[in-house]
Amino acid sequence: MTRSRSEIVAWVGSNVVPHEADLRARLRRLGVPEDEVSDVVQDAYLKITRLEDVSHIDSGRAYFFTAARNAWLERIRHDRVVRIDSMSSYEGLDVMDDVPGPERQAWARVELQRVRDHIEALPERCKTIFKLRRIEGLSYREIADRLGVAERTVSSDASRGLKRLMNAIAGDARDEPGKAGSSVPSAADTRSEETP
Amino acid sequence: MNRLVDDIAADWAIRRDAGALDAAEAVELDAWLAEDPRRAGALLRAEAMLALATRAIGLPGASAPDNGTGREHETPAQRSDRWMARPFGRRLLLGGGAGALAASVAGVLFLGPASGVEIETAIGEVRRVPLADGSTAAINTDSRLRVAINDKFRRIELDQGEAFFEVAHDKARPFTVAAGRVRVRAVGTAFSVRRRGDGAEILVTEGVVETWVDGYEGSKTRIAAGGRSFVSERPAPIEVAAAPQQIDRALAWRSGELALNGESLGYAVAELNRYNGRKVEVVGDDLAGEPLVGYFRTGDPETFAEAAASLTGARVETEGAVIRIRR
Numbered sequence: 001m002t003r004s005r006s007e008i009v010a011w012v013g014s015n016v017v018p019h020e021a022d023l024r025a026r027l028r029r030l031g032v033p034e035d036e037v038s039d040v041v042q043d044a045y046l047k048i049t050r051l052e053d054v055s056h057i058d059s060g061r062a063y064f065f066t067a068a069r070n071a072w073l074e075r076i077r078h079d080r081v082v083r084i085d086s087m088s089s090y091e092g093l094d095v096m097d098d099v100p101g102p103e104r105q106a107w108a109r110v111e112l113q114r115v116r117d118h119i120e121a122l123p124e125r126c127k128t129i130f131k132l133r134r135i136e137g138l139s140y141r142e143i144a145d146r147l148g149v150a151e152r153t154v155s156s157d158a159s160r161g162l163k164r165l166m167n168a169i170a171g172d173a174r175d176e177p178g179k180a181g182s183s184v185p186s187a188a189d190t191r192s193e194e195t196p
Numbered sequence: 197m198n199r200l201v202d203d204i205a206a207d208w209a210i211r212r213d214a215g216a217l218d219a220a221e222a223v224e225l226d227a228w229l230a231e232d233p234r235r236a237g238a239l240l241r242a243e244a245m246l247a248l249a250t251r252a253i254g255l256p257g258a259s260a261p262d263n264g265t266g267r268e269h270e271t272p273a274q275r276s277d278r279w280m281a282r283p284f285g286r287r288l289l290l291g292g293g294a295g296a297l298a299a300s301v302a303g304v305l306f307l308g309p310a311s312g313v314e315i316e317t318a319i320g321e322v323r324r325v326p327l328a329d330g331s332t333a334a335i336n337t338d339s340r341l342r343v344a345i346n347d348k349f350r351r352i353e354l355d356q357g358e359a360f361f362e363v364a365h366d367k368a369r370p371f372t373v374a375a376g377r378v379r380v381r382a383v384g385t386a387f388s389v390r391r392r393g394d395g396a397e398i399l400v401t402e403g404v405v406e407t408w409v410d411g412y413e414g415s416k417t418r419i420a421a422g423g424r425s426f427v428s429e430r431p432a433p434i435e436v437a438a439a440p441q442q443i444d445r446a447l448a449w450r451s452g453e454l455a456l457n458g459e460s461l462g463y464a465v466a467e468l469n470r471y472n473g474r475k476v477e478v479v480g481d482d483l484a485g486e487p488l489v490g491y492f493r494t495g496d497p498e499t500f501a502e503a504a505a506s507l508t509g510a511r512v513e514t515e516g517a518v519i520r521i522r523r
Contacts, residue, residue: 008240009240009243009244009247010244010247010251012240012241012244012247013243013244013245013246013247013248013249013250013251014247014248014251016244017241017244017245017248018248020241025489025490025491026491028490029490029491029492038201038202039234041237041241042201042202042234042235042237042238042241043234043237044237045237045238045240045241045244046233046234046236046237046240047237048237048240049236049237049239049240112251112252113252115248115249115252116252116253118249119249119252119253130249130253131253133213134249134250134253135253139214139215140214155210155211155214158210158213158214159206159207159210162206162209162210162242162245162246162249163202163203163206165245165249166202166206166241166242166245169245169248
């Protein structure tokens with residue numbers, strides 16, 4: 001990992017990831033099929049991966065939505081199946097960045113608190129490992145020693161925790177039955193059957 | 197399929213976080229990435245999620261001992277703090293604006309009823325109107341307001357409905373909205389006022405406003421960015437709630453949308469009916485209580501009804517001008 005990549009990763013974490021749930025909701029609302037939403041989101045991240053530098057980007061949200069819009073457009077052009085409503089749907093991604101700046105910032109702080117809440121909601125051992133790693137900076141080996149479990153258990157729990165966090169941050173509760181909020185129907189629940 | 201890609205990306209993010217990959221692992225990762233360019237995007241996403249979580253956990257309140265091992269993973273929080281410095285810097289500027297507001301409040305007299313320009317919106321119409329002082333008003337469906345702007349004051353009378361104001365900064369001319377007997381005053385601020393029942397609902401997205409009920413100036417209460425309040429014309433203590441996310445959703449009408457995050461179908465229909473001559477009805481309290489999530493177009497009751505019905509396992513019946521959702 002070069003230094004600039006880790007800077008981009010940190011920037012994406014602070015300025016792009018918090019808008020992912022919004023982007024997914026917007027894509028669904030525009031009629032993008034559930035199984036393609038994740039593709040478009042990954043494509044949008046891919047476009048950011050190719051950046052050498054991010055310091056010229058004022059709004060991570062605007063950049064992210066534009067990247068998603070372009071990814072969706074490319075998809076429509078190359079797609080085997082062109083849906084009737086797909087042309088109007090990419091236009092819907094244009095009005096993304098009409099949220100005034102300060103409103104967005106206040107929201108970003110709330111979002112950080114939400115991420116913290118997601119961390120608190122992790123299973124106990126996942127959470128402990130996460131904190132020992134992130135806050136105290138222990139290696140997985142050291143964490144394994146402290147908890148008296150195998151190092152492999154630590155990294156698999158860390159993985160499990162990250163996956164849960166990613167789903168929670170993406171606003172996608174499909175993999176977490178029984179969690180608060182899962183009783184709320186989402187478009188995803190009705191639109192497509194699970195295709196693992 | 198892609199759920200799987202995201203999961204594998206998470207595994208790789210953790211493996212990279214655990215330390216430098218050995219040669220075999222590096223080859224394995226390269227091979228995985230090479231299969232589909234999108235996977236590089238998925239990996240960035242997973243690592244950025246980890247960075248965000250690290251940043252969140254590094255907030256005040258979480259203990260963060262500095263044991264300076266120089267590991268790469270310990271710096272993302274600090275790095276992202278640097279990236280976040282810009283937006284928070286702007287917040288500080290807003291704080292300064294609030295101070296200026298406080299300074300200007302003293303000595304402003306109550307201004308009598310104003311005549312001036314009248315603006316009305318039809319049902320379903322949302323209008324953005326520039327005002328003479330450089331401020332703008334976004335006026336929601338079925339609303340009526342009067343604008344009086346001169347060199348001493350800027351005054352809006354909201355006779356009906358809802359409007360969102362982005363106020364041009366001008367200390368010399370206070371910007372006051374009168375909604376019945378409820379008053380809201382700002383200097384350079386963005387906020388909305390909606391007449392509702394026996395009072396007005398106020399949402400502030402930027403800066404600070406001051407609100408009170410005419411005749412009860414002693415009850416003046418400030419609402420800062422991210423705050424909302426319902427101010428009743430009946431004198432009662434004014435309560436302010438911090439709800440930045442709700443405000444974001446409540447103002448979705450500015451782009452022709454109704455944003456729902458678990459609100460009931462009954463509430464959604466009442467909101468939607470503000471915008472359309474064709475009314476939607478829900479049959480049955482059980483059905484009206486069903487929670488909904490999503491963005492809907494305010495001007496398209498048929499599509500809304502179809503979507504709501506399919507989400508709640510109901511069906512749609514159309515009878516004349518009425519669209520009925522029932523089980």
